Amino acid sequence: MTIIDELFELSDAQNLVASGALSSGSTVISEDVVDLGADQQDGFFASVLTSRLGEQAKAPVVLVTVSTALVGASATLDVKLTSKAADATISSGGTVHGTINIPAASAIGYQAVLPVPWAAYNRYIGIQYTANGAQLTAGAVNAHIVEGGQLHD
Numbered sequence: 001m002t003i004i005d006e007l008f009e010l011s012d013a014q015n016l017v018a019s020g021a022l023s024s025g026s027t028v029i030s031e032d033v034v035d036l037g038a039d040q041q042d043g044f045f046a047s048v049l050t051s052r053l054g055e056q057a058k059a060p061v062v063l064v065t066v067s068t069a070l071v072g073a074s075a076t077l078d079v080k081l082t083s084k085a086a087d088a089t090i091s092s093g094g095t096v097h098g099t100i101n102i103p104a105a106s107a108i109g110y111q112a113v114l115p116v117p118w119a120a121y122n123r124y125i126g127i128q129y130t131a132n133g134a135q136l137t138a139g140a141v142n143a144h145i146v147e148g149g150q151l152h153d
Contacts, residue, residue, distance in 0.1 A: 008034055008145040010127050013067040015140045022131040029090050030127035030143060038123060062114040063146050064102065070139035072104035078130040081114055083122035090126030104136060116145065
């Protein structure tokens with residue numbers, strides 16, 4: 001069973017085409033970001049301690065669930081786990097830590113897991129959703145950072 005924590009929610013039935021069809025190459029940013037907090041200074045070694053994810057026994061994953069069917073002939077939805085140092089909106093740029101592709105023909109309930117690699121992350125973590133290959137004309141998703149990666153049947 002996967003436990004979903006609202007503090008690690010990145011998208012909650014987020015409509016990807018709220019402003020009209022999402023053209024190929026266009027990006028929508030997750031409606032929420034996770035703030036890992038500022039880097040901390042190690043007083044003894046005078047080094048910066050950066051936020052790290054993915055080093056637990058059960059490494060975290062981003063669980064993406066289609067909440068409204070994705071529609072778009074031959075399109076895919078690229079889901080990019082992204083972090084930025086100073087911009088809580090996760091707009092263009094930032095460090096991409098992983099990408100998965102979801103087919104546009106995905107029905108409600110389709111799930112995909114994006115592993116969260118062990119790495120140093122910038123302060124803000126979010127998702128960049130990008131239409132690829134063709135435009136998306138409908139679709140909404142949920143995305144959460146969860147422990148492990150158990151898919152729901």
